[in-house]
Amino acid sequence: MELQKMFELQKVLDRRIETKHRLEHENIFDKKVLALLVEIGELANETRCFKYWSEKGPSARETILEEYVDGMHFILSLGLMFGFDRLSGESVPGRGRGTGDLTVKFLEVYDAVYRFQREKTAESYMALLETFYELGELLGFTREEIFRAYVSKNEVNHRRQEEGY
Numbered sequence: 222m223e224l225q226k227m228f229e230l231q232k233v234l235d236r237r238i239e240t241k242h243r244l245e246h247e248n249i250f251d252k253k254v255l256a257l258l259v260e261i262g263e264l265a266n267e268t269r270c271f272k273y274w275s276e277k278g279p280s281a282r283e284t285i286l287e288e289y290v291d292g293m294h295f296i297l298s299l300g301l302m303f304g305f306d307r308l309s310g311e312s313v314p315g316r317g318r319g320t321g322d323l324t325v326k327f328l329e330v331y332d333a334v335y336r337f338q339r340e341k342t343a344e345s346y347m348a349l350l351e352t353f354y355e356l357g358e359l360l361g362f363t364r365e366e367i368f369r370a371y372v373s374k375n376e377v378n379h380r381r382q383e384e385g386y
């Protein structure tokens with residue numbers, strides 16, 4: 222299943238980054254949370270959904286998808302820190318809430334991140350993953366598309382580590 226495969230790829234990338242940057246004994250939880258919050262902000266910026274003062278439209282779909290999977294990287298990475306990859310099972314059941322206002326959904330995602338940061342429970346993690354998938358659905362991305370874009374960005378991230386990014 223896609224989610225399980227993404228967790229596997231994320232584990233390999235994270236190990237590589239941690240070894241290269243000597244982070245095996247560091248607690249980088251807060252940095253990962255902040256990195257995720259920044260990625261969500263970058264994604265919101267590309268959609269321009271909240272820019273009521275502007276007439277410019279959103280960025281290209283591909284650009285938005287790439288920002289989305291950057292966020293997915295950090296969500297998976299956070300889950301791996303607590304072994305929640307094993308809990309996620311076969312699939313994340315969509316609550317069918319991938320509809321509605323994009324701005325509201327972004328705020329729900331931020332809320333889910335903060336809740337997970339406080340609680341660090343399997344339940345709050347699954348809620349975060351679900352809300353993030355709902356955001357993806359609202360942006361018009363299928364799970365297959367998300368998976369393919371994730372794999373491709375994961376490869377880019379490996380290359381960047383090779384090149385001393």
Ligand SMILES: O=c1ccn([C@H]2C[C@H](O)[C@@H](COP(=O)(O)O)O2)c(=O)[nH]1
Binds near residue numbers: 234292298374378
């Ligand atoms: O421990 C980490 C650190 C970074 N990334 C990935 C996630 C994003 O795809 C990308 C962020 O890179 P910037 O372009 O924002 O520097 O790096 C990880 O997967 N794991």
